[in-house]
Amino acid sequence: MIEEPATTTQRRTEVEPRRSGELARPAARPAGPIAVYDTVTEGMTGWQFLRTWRWFGFIAAAILFAVVCVFLARWQFDRGQQASADNAIVAANYSAAPVPIDEALPTLASYDPSQNWQRVSVTGDYLTADQLVVRNRSNGGDNGFEVITPLQLSDGSIFIVDRGWVTPSADDPLSPAAIPDPATGTVTVVVHLRPSEEQGGTGAQSGNQISSITLPRVQQTIGGDVYTGAYGLLDSQSTAAQPGLQLLQTSMPTEDVGTHYSYTVQWLFFALIGFFGLGLAMRKEHRQLNSDDPEERQRATERLRKRASKPFTDEELEDEEIDGYLPLTRWGGSAAAAAPPPRVILPPQAKAAERPPGVEPPSGVE
Template identity: 50%
Template sequence: MSDTAPEATASPGWRFAFSRRWLGYLAFAIVFAVACGFLSNWQLARSKEAAAANAVISANFSAKPVPLTQALPGLASYSAKQEWQRVSVTGTYERDHELLVRNRPFNGNPGFEVLTPLRTADGALFIVDRGWLPTGSRTDSPDSVPPAPSGKVTVIARLKASEPAIPGRTATGNQVGTIQLSVVKEKLGDADVYTGAYGLLDRQTPAPATAPTATVTSPPTQDEGLHWSYMIQWIIFALIGFFGLGYALVTEYRRRNSDDPAERARAAERERRRRARRTDADVEDELLDAAR
């Protein structure tokens, strides 16, 4: 009979963490964190865009008007930083070439916007959006359009960029689907049309007795939204992914090494601390459970 004592079984330790399964979990956590990083960066970019748009509104909406030819030195000139910039121009409305923009809801009501070309002193046409009119009884046009002032008029307007086309939206006659200035130019049949930007009417002299409803009378709401909050949330989600992986890894380690004396000692110490943190309410609940 051998007197040799049986060898103690070696503790598994952390070797399991290098298995294919756990390496797969780690890869998934990394991919998830990278995706969260991209989404967080996207929200940061959105926040910067909103801040830049607000800065443009603050700088331009109530600023002193500048001459149209100074703001737009060429017919195709326009920069996004000029949105809402107030310009002044003197000319004569070409009332016979007025256009209506279809499908322009305002305060929840369907309607049209009225585009009237203004012939400037240098012979070019600047498109002025004179305002909004409700859909008429025939639904395909307003019941009536207040006429633009005749003769020379001085207009103060806010610049807006030419709009893109909307797929499937068409218009005929004196109507257009959007304020796409290249299409407006074709409708007017004039070579000298400002195609970079048009003007939302602010005021004009002389003022007519009746006019379409102004679509913009106060600055747009300057709200940067919740982009910063969302950006931080995505970072937290990435950290939660790694925290969850670490928690699962430690739990697995404790299960696999439950027979190791050192791990047993650590488990006993954790239990002791847990019991030390018990409140009076916990003790009362235990006594009530035992009495049942």
């Protein structure tokens, strides 16, 4: 008969027999906590544990997290500052008296960001044959088309005017509804200057439809001496326009500033939370390593007394109804006094040294 190894016998004594369809379950462990020792901070007292590499890493991580949060807070603050500056420009330009186009835009490529939403007066004739439609444009949450019509000045130059927005056709959502013709003859319009847009959309130009008001591309499409620095969003004109187009901007636009400053405060708060969490971890480690210190014991007793003096919360009362009791520490008692002493797990060498000479352990037991 072949004798089974001791490890096999020990395994059989530690695991209950497995039933059909079930995994093997380990036998119940002895009651009571098991002592666990930290070899990194063992023997340290006071705040000496902060000089270990582990805590160096924790502190460095908290500092790095704070630096990232401060960087993001500064980024949001700069965005808020830029939004405030943009709003100031719009407020100064939106309702100001119109400026002649040759004064506002001395050359075809002229435009400065400080001229955003500036009111400009232009006199000329609409070139209806070169009219274009910009697809996928939103107005009040609805999707539709913007109609841009070239306006030829007396010197032959061409200024692009965005005459308004129109809904899609009821029969074909990819095409605009009926577009009213622009005024005939010489007209004087007042527009708000807007910069040339970046090329948008991936689709190619289809008929008179374009994906964005990119003025250099518009110049290539219609030809001639086109103003490529800015175009005009129609505000009013001397000859009343025919009904059918909706003006795109009827009130002064503003950028949201408060959100950026709110995010700035939040990121700074997150940086403080990181250091707060680090401080809590330091305090917890200090209390554990100095639990035998009389002063620390006195402070722990005082904490238990203050905690026991507080009224029970609804959650604690609910737990008492379910479990039938509240933890002893909640009443101001000592958890250490109520719990059995920790079971110290000795290494095999120590066990062998404590065993009397000539006595061998039972089969399957260390």
